[in-house]
Amino acid sequence: MISKLMEALRLKNFQLKTKLIITYILLTVIPMAVLGYITYYQNTKAIEEQVGEYVPRLLNQANKNIENEINEIGNLPNLIYNSSDVMAVLRANPYKDQSSMLQDQFTVESFLSRTYLGSNNTNILGAFLLSTNGSFISTRVAYEGFDFNNTLLPYGEAHDLGGDTKILLPNEVNLTFEGDPSYMLVVKEIVDLDNRENLGTLFLAVKLTFIEEILQDLDEEERATMWVMDDQGQIIYHPLQKKIGTYFEEIDDYPILNGSFRTTIEKDRTLISINQSAKQQWVLVHSIPITYLTEGTDVVKTVAIIIFLILVVITTLISIIVAWSVTKPINLLGRIMKDVENGNLYVKIPIDSKDEVGVLASSFQSMISKIRDLIKKNDHIEIRQKEAELYALQSQINPHFMYNTLETIGASIEDGESELVVDMVAILGRMLRFSLSNKDKIVPISLEVLHIEDYLTLQKFRFEERISFNIQNDYEHDVYFTPKFILQPIVENSVKYGMQKRKALKIEIDFIHEKSEIKDPHIIMIVRDNGPGINEEELKNLNEFLQKDPMINRDSGFGIINVHARIVMMFGDQYGLTINSAVDKGTEVMIRIPQLLKKQVRNGDE
Amino acid sequence: MFFRIVFCIFLLLIVSGCNIGPKITEYEVIYNGHNEQKQAESTQNHKNYTIAVIPKVSGIPYFNAVEEGVKEAGKDLGINVLYSGSLIADWKQQEAIINGYIEQKVDLIAISANDPEKLGTVLKEARKQGIRVITWDSDTNSHFRELFINMVDPEMVGRHIMDTLSSRVNEKGSFAIITGSSDAANLNEWINWMKVQQKEYYPNMKLVDIVETDDDPKKAYSASKNLLNKHPEINGIIGSSSVGPPAAAQAVKDINKSGEITVVGLSTPNLMREYIKDGSAQVVTLWSPKKLGYLTVSIAKELLDGQEISDNQYISNIGNVRVKEDTVIMGQPIDFTKENIDQYDF
Numbered sequence: 001m002i003s004k005l006m007e008a009l010r011l012k013n014f015q016l017k018t019k020l021i022i023t024y025i026l027l028t029v030i031p032m033a034v035l036g037y038i039t040y041y042q043n044t045k046a047i048e049e050q051v052g053e054y055v056p057r058l059l060n061q062a063n064k065n066i067e068n069e070i071n072e073i074g075n076l077p078n079l080i081y082n083s084s085d086v087m088a089v090l091r092a093n094p095y096k097d098q099s100s101m102l103q104d105q106f107t108v109e110s111f112l113s114r115t116y117l118g119s120n121n122t123n124i125l126g127a128f129l130l131s132t133n134g135s136f137i138s139t140r141v142a143y144e145g146f147d148f149n150n151t152l153l154p155y156g157e158a159h160d161l162g163g164d165t166k167i168l169l170p171n172e173v174n175l176t177f178e179g180d181p182s183y184m185l186v187v188k189e190i191v192d193l194d195n196r197e198n199l200g201t202l203f204l205a206v207k208l209t210f211i212e213e214i215l216q217d218l219d220e221e222e223r224a225t226m227w228v229m230d231d232q233g234q235i236i237y238h239p240l241q242k243k244i245g246t247y248f249e250e251i252d253d254y255p256i257l258n259g260s261f262r263t264t265i266e267k268d269r270t271l272i273s274i275n276q277s278a279k280q281q282w283v284l285v286h287s288i289p290i291t292y293l294t295e296g297t298d299v300v301k302t303v304a305i306i307i308f309l310i311l312v313v314i315t316t317l318i319s320i321i322v323a324w325s326v327t328k329p330i331n332l333l334g335r336i337m338k339d340v341e342n343g344n345l346y347v348k349i350p351i352d353s354k355d356e357v358g359v360l361a362s363s364f365q366s367m368i369s370k371i372r373d374l375i376k377k378n379d380h381i382e383i384r385q386k387e388a389e390l391y392a393l394q395s396q397i398n399p400h401f402m403y404n405t406l407e408t409i410g411a412s413i414e415d416g417e418s419e420l421v422v423d424m425v426a427i428l429g430r431m432l433r434f435s436l437s438n439k440d441k442i443v444p445i446s447l448e449v450l451h452i453e454d455y456l457t458l459q460k461f462r463f464e465e466r467i468s469f470n471i472q473n474d475y476e477h478d479v480y481f482t483p484k485f486i487l488q489p490i491v492e493n494s495v496k497y498g499m500q501k502r503k504a505l506k507i508e509i510d511f512i513h514e515k516s517e518i519k520d521p522h523i524i525m526i527v528r529d530n531g532p533g534i535n536e537e538e539l540k541n542l543n544e545f546l547q548k549d550p551m552i553n554r555d556s557g558f559g560i561i562n563v564h565a566r567i568v569m570m571f572g573d574q575y576g577l578t579i580n581s582a583v584d585k586g587t588e589v590m591i592r593i594p595q596l597l598k599k600q601v602r603n604g605d606e
Numbered sequence: 607m608f609f610r611i612v613f614c615i616f617l618l619l620i621v622s623g624c625n626i627g628p629k630i631t632e633y634e635v636i637y638n639g640h641n642e643q644k645q646a647e648s649t650q651n652h653k654n655y656t657i658a659v660i661p662k663v664s665g666i667p668y669f670n671a672v673e674e675g676v677k678e679a680g681k682d683l684g685i686n687v688l689y690s691g692s693l694i695a696d697w698k699q700q701e702a703i704i705n706g707y708i709e710q711k712v713d714l715i716a717i718s719a720n721d722p723e724k725l726g727t728v729l730k731e732a733r734k735q736g737i738r739v740i741t742w743d744s745d746t747n748s749h750f751r752e753l754f755i756n757m758v759d760p761e762m763v764g765r766h767i768m769d770t771l772s773s774r775v776n777e778k779g780s781f782a783i784i785t786g787s788s789d790a791a792n793l794n795e796w797i798n799w800m801k802v803q804q805k806e807y808y809p810n811m812k813l814v815d816i817v818e819t820d821d822d823p824k825k826a827y828s829a830s831k832n833l834l835n836k837h838p839e840i841n842g843i844i845g846s847s848s849v850g851p852p853a854a855a856q857a858v859k860d861i862n863k864s865g866e867i868t869v870v871g872l873s874t875p876n877l878m879r880e881y882i883k884d885g886s887a888q889v890v891t892l893w894s895p896k897k898l899g900y901l902t903v904s905i906a907k908e909l910l911d912g913q914e915i916s917d918n919q920y921i922s923n924i925g926n927v928r929v930k931e932d933t934v935i936m937g938q939p940i941d942f943t944k945e946n947i948d949q950y951d952f
Contacts, residue, residue, distance in 0.1 A: 191923055194897055196678055197951070264633065
């Protein structure tokens with residue numbers, strides 16, 4: 001799935017540097033952005049919830065205060081009951097004469113003025129008492145409208161309000177006061193409590209300043225709009241006076257009338273808190289744009305965004321630097337590898353850090369040097385081998401050897417020993433074939449032994465009694481292998497020096513199989529002669545020569561050195577030649593090689 | 607390619623925090639006020655109540671006025687009110703009426719009891735049936751009812767009637783009391799307080815007799831006559847129930863002693879207007895029985911709505927009421943005199 005995705009987005013093909021940068025940025029930017037967003041969202045939500053829960057409580061309190069005020073105002077008409085004079089006037093039958101009517105009018109109006117327009121309640125603009133006997137009016141300021149003589153007006157009739165206090169709003173009556181203050185009319189039926197008769201209706205015009213005052217106490221937030229309306233949506237109080245009395249249509253859409261909600265229209269989101277009073281059924285609304293609530297958070301948001309951007313820049317820079325520092329050595333290594341691929345083995349990797357790339361670089365470096373060494377070594381072995389072959393061939397087609405051999409063959413023909421001649425020719429042919437068949441660098445020991453046997457047999461034909469040899473032969477010679485031409489140079493040496501001084505040379509070749517637990521099993525070939533031996537100084541020089549690096553002395557003319565070098569190069573320096581010799585007593589050359597099975601040889605070859 | 611586009615859109619949605627789904631409402635509620643439940647409950651409770659109001663006796667102006675008040679309140683408050691009483695003030699008749707209401711399964715019975723104890727059995731039975739019981743005008747033993755709606759404070763009214771008499775007879779002489787039924791708790795309590803007031807402040811006055819009338823106007827008239835014959839020396843008569851003062855005034859008038867014998871007491875303006883105007887009675891004290899009827903129904907409704915009545919509570923169309931323990935007191939009584947009696951019509 002993920003790999004598919006990567007493929008789909010072609011992420012696979014991006015450079016490692018790009019990938020790293022993208023990863024770093026995603027790992028920092030996305031969590032930061034998500035975290036920031038969630039924090040901001042939760043904060044805003046928490047504020048909304050807090051305000052949404054807090055404001056309705058305030059509104060509830062304000063509503064209660066308004067209700068109390070209205071209750072108090074609603075109780076004001078009851079003060080009439082306390083005045084028996086006024087009650088007497090209201091209960092009186094239609095008047096007989098003008099003077100008593102005017103007298104009564106004075107009584108009632110002065111009562112109204114005293115009771116309602118007195119200094120203790122400045123909110124009352126005027127009191128209008130309509131009774132069956134006439135109308136009594138007392139106002140604080142001049143007014144217009146409200147013509148009681150016009151009996152067509154509904155408030156000219158006796159109201160039957162069932163004892164309730166009713167509230168009329170200015171748009172329902174044509175009454176205006178000087179200065180156009182916003183007011184409401186509290187309408188109360190004056191019932192003769194004792195006679196249970198309707199005596200008239202009292203209208204009290206009350207300024208709405210008390211609502212304003214209550215709302216102002218509550219209104220800590222200047223931007224909030226608060227208004228009061230009834231449950232039908234008619235606005236009773238609004239800061240904008242022209243709205244008073246109009247209908248607020250949206251109330252029908254409001255999901256609740258107690259609590260808080262917000263508009264979900266994104267443009268101007270508004271938190272609306274609302275509370276409905278229990279008795280009046282008045283709805284107090286507090287509406288505030290959410291942006292004002294979240295102002296503090298918005299500052300935080302701006303700061304957070306700035307910090308976020310700075311962090312993004314910093315992390316991007318860091319990621320670029322890190323990615324660059326990680327990929328730079330890798331790129332360098334890659335370039336060097338390419339160089340090596342093209343054949344340049346002599347490179348130097350300038351990476352010395354200890355991290356994975358450093359380890360890789362140093363491994364690569366050592367690998368290259370090993371390869372170099374191996375190539376060198378192989379070259380040496382090849383040359384030695386060729387040299388050995390050449391030497392073997394040279395020694396066989398050596399005119400001296402050929403001459404001697406051919407002379408021996410000739411002598412034998414003269415003697416009529418045709419069988420011997422046939423044997424010699426066959427041996428010579430076999431030797432030449434062995435030398436020329438340079439396919440195999442490594443041969444079974446039996447073949448090498450056969451070759452030496454052939455060589456010594458030819459020498460014996462020539463020197464007859466002066467030379468004798470004895471080769472230990474056993475079945476293991478077919479099983480184990482040895483590099484080609486390692487015995488011949490040694491045996492030749494023995495013959496060459498042995499023939500110079502002694503008359504009868506005896507050569508013995510032995511094979512020892514050593515099996516020890518410490519070392520790998522190996523074979524020691526021992527070539528022993530009773531020749532003149534090597535004097536101590538020469539032997540010392542020779543051994544020293546053998547100890548030296550086989551690579552360096554490759555130009556040495558000694559066949560014996562070549563043998564040693566080849567063995568050391570092929571198998572390591574725990575193998576090779578060891579020479580023991582004593583003057584006049586003879587020489588013993590020990591050739592130590594590993595026990596090689598055919599299987600191993602093949603592997604080694606290939 | 608398709609896959610890549612889908613992936614990108616998905617990523618965009620995650621980043622932008624979009625929520626897939628239709629927007630159902632324009633408003634999202636953040637906080638829901640707790641009052642809603644209460645409101646729902648109160649509207650549910652608003653059912654039609656049936657209240658039975660039982661007077662001591664039917665047909666006399668006082669209780670007729672009460673009936674008017676009861677009917678008015680029933681109309682104003684939207685309550686089904688039943689009002690019926692027996693023609694004579696008798697507890698047995700009232701028991702029968704209550705039994706009828708129990709069968710009707712009314713919500714509340716308000717009774718002006720003719721006997722404080724004897725109605726106990728049937729009232730207990732009514733309460734057992736889930737009918738609430740209150741008393742008005744005249745109380746029973748407090749075990750049998752929830753509360754008692756008293757027109758006035760009995761101490762206050764008793765003492766006040768005594769004062770109205772004594773102030774008009776210059777605090778000396780002898781007087782008699784014409785009462786309703788000797789079993790009626792309210793009358794007895796008032797009379798008690800009259801006696802207390804007389805003993806405390808008017809040592810020169812003497813109570814010579816208390817006569818019963820059973821709230822029967824005819825009986826009251828004859829009792830008054832007998833009283834005047836029996837005690838020619840008295841200069842004052844107190845009528846403690848509404849039929850008393852008119853009967854006494856008529857009797858005084860009949861023997862041409864208007865003005866000489868002071869007649870005071872508790873009666874309605876309509877009954878007494880004539881006598882007060884012609885001087886055969888001086889002052890009567892009463893409350894508005896209409897108001898009492900109205901108040902009884904209003905209180906009954908408050909109780910059925912599960913509201914408590916508290917001291918100084920404002921009752922619509924009544925005014926503030928006082929509450930003393932399990933007694934609701936309607937207010938102060940009114941004195942009707944020559945000057946103001948025309949203002950009242952009950």
